[in-house]
Amino acid sequence: MSAGRDRPPAVMSIDVEDWFQVENLKSAIARDSWDARELRVERNTDRMLELMAARGVRSTCFVLGWVAEKVPALVRRIADAGHEIASHGHGHELIYEIGPERFRQDIARSVGFLRDLTGQPVRGYRAPSFSIIDWAIPILQEHGIEYDSSAFPTVAHDRYGRLSGMDAGVPIARLPGGMIEVCVSVLTMGSRGLPWGGGGYFRIYPYPLFRWGVRRILARGLPYVFYIHPWEIDPGQPRVGGVKRSHAFRHSVNLARGEARFAALLRDFRWCTMEDLLRTHAPPDAG
Ligand SMILES: [Zn+2]
Numbered sequence: 001m002s003a004g005r006d007r008p009p010a011v012m013s014i015d016v017e018d019w020f021q022v023e024n025l026k027s028a029i030a031r032d033s034w035d036a037r038e039l040r041v042e043r044n045t046d047r048m049l050e051l052m053a054a055r056g057v058r059s060t061c062f063v064l065g066w067v068a069e070k071v072p073a074l075v076r077r078i079a080d081a082g083h084e085i086a087s088h089g090h091g092h093e094l095i096y097e098i099g100p101e102r103f104r105q106d107i108a109r110s111v112g113f114l115r116d117l118t119g120q121p122v123r124g125y126r127a128p129s130f131s132i133i134d135w136a137i138p139i140l141q142e143h144g145i146e147y148d149s150s151a152f153p154t155v156a157h158d159r160y161g162r163l164s165g166m167d168a169g170v171p172i173a174r175l176p177g178g179m180i181e182v183c184v185s186v187l188t189m190g191s192r193g194l195p196w197g198g199g200g201y202f203r204i205y206p207y208p209l210f211r212w213g214v215r216r217i218l219a220r221g222l223p224y225v226f227y228i229h230p231w232e233i234d235p236g237q238p239r240v241g242g243v244k245r246s247h248a249f250r251h252s253v254n255l256a257r258g259e260a261r262f263a264a265l266l267r268d269f270r271w272c273t274m275e276d277l278l279r280t281h282a283p284p285d286a287g
Contacts, residue, residue: 009280010214010224011182012052012059012271013149015126016045016067016078019231019238021092023129024247028240031091034066040237041067042074044230048262049081055266058082060274062126062149065090065110072117079118084273086124087111087145094131104139111143124274126150126227130184134164137179147180147278149225152195171222174283182274185225187213198227203254207261211268218269223277226265233259 018041020029029037045061052059061078063085068075079085090110095103111122123146127136132150140148151163163181173181186193195201196213205213217224231237235256240248254261 007270008218008221008223009272009277010218010269011226011274011277012057012266013126013225013227013274014045014048014059014061015064015088015227015229016041016061016074017064017088017092017229017231018067019234020240021064021066022229022231022251023092023094024251025240025243027244027247028242038238039070040234041230042071044234045074045078047233047259048228048230049078049083051259051263051266052083053081055271057266057271058084058273058276059271060084060086060124060149062086062088062124063114064088064092065106065113066092068110068113068117075114075117079120084124084275085114085118085120085122086126086149086274087114087122088126089128092128094129095127095136096131096133100135100139103136104142107139107143107145111145123147124149132163134162137163137175138177141177141179145179147182147274149182149184149274151181151183152186152197171225172277172281172283174285178285180278180282182225182277184227185214185217185222187217197225199229200250200253202226202228202261202265203232203258207257207264210261211265214265214269223281224269225277228258228262231255233262 020037061083087110090106114122125140125145125148127150130150130152171183175181184197187196214224
């Protein structure tokens with residue numbers, strides 16, 4: 001098999017954060033308790049690195065700044081294994097909730113730390129819980145970010161941010177001002193875009209159905225973008241009471257199957273990084 005140009009690429013991306021930092025559990029886990037929580041991100045990420053190494057897969061890791069500051073050696077291991085280090089911001093706060101000034105501080109801290117740690121430029125960004133919004137884009141550019149991968153153009157979720165000018169049929173777009181937006185994948189069925197890029201959906205749909213959808217996206221000649229979190233392969237993580245049932249479900253559904261599904265996905269497709277994708281599929285610069 002050759003890496004033919006006839007075949008659209010599939011991007012593996014990992015949002016490197018811990019189980020207690022997710023939006024679905026926010027109501028039950030105070031931010032100031034993070035330091036006291038059991039840190040599981042290191043071994044879960046190391047396990048993912050092992051699984052990817054076994055298949056020769058390189059990914060893009062959107063590392064949360066809080067995690068990077070806590071376990072910098074993990075970030076170095078990810079980079080040394082050949083994966084791309086990108087930013088998931090610092091404190092995992094929804095962009096539209098914190099406003100431009102705090103967002104600027106959050107991105108500066110995260111990008112600066114990752115850059116100093118790896119000695120490499122940080123080109124990519126993914127917003128916490130896909131909470132991207134138009135005014136954040138120029139702020140990302142101020143900090144050297146060249147592409148954003150936070151748009152998830154679907155109507156099936158209550159919390160995702162919005163970017164002007166994106167539509168479900170266009171997986172990679174050049175935004176006004178030059179930023180490249182790489183959407184997390186959706187499977188378009190008629191006029192609807194079904195979320196098909198990972199997260200809870202990856203664990204809810206039966207695996208053969210999920211794989212069918214990925215194949216269908218690729219067969220249409222579109223690149224595919226998948227995302228997963230280290231805690232999604234960790235059935236041993238603490239269970240948290242006191243959250244809305246729908247949120248608890250979204251967080252914990254099929255965690256026990258996560259690792260096997262991730263391994264199957266690594267086996268069933270040929271994966272690349274965001275940087276690899278943009279080398280061949282960047283939309284032309286308007287200027
Ligand atoms: Zn996240």
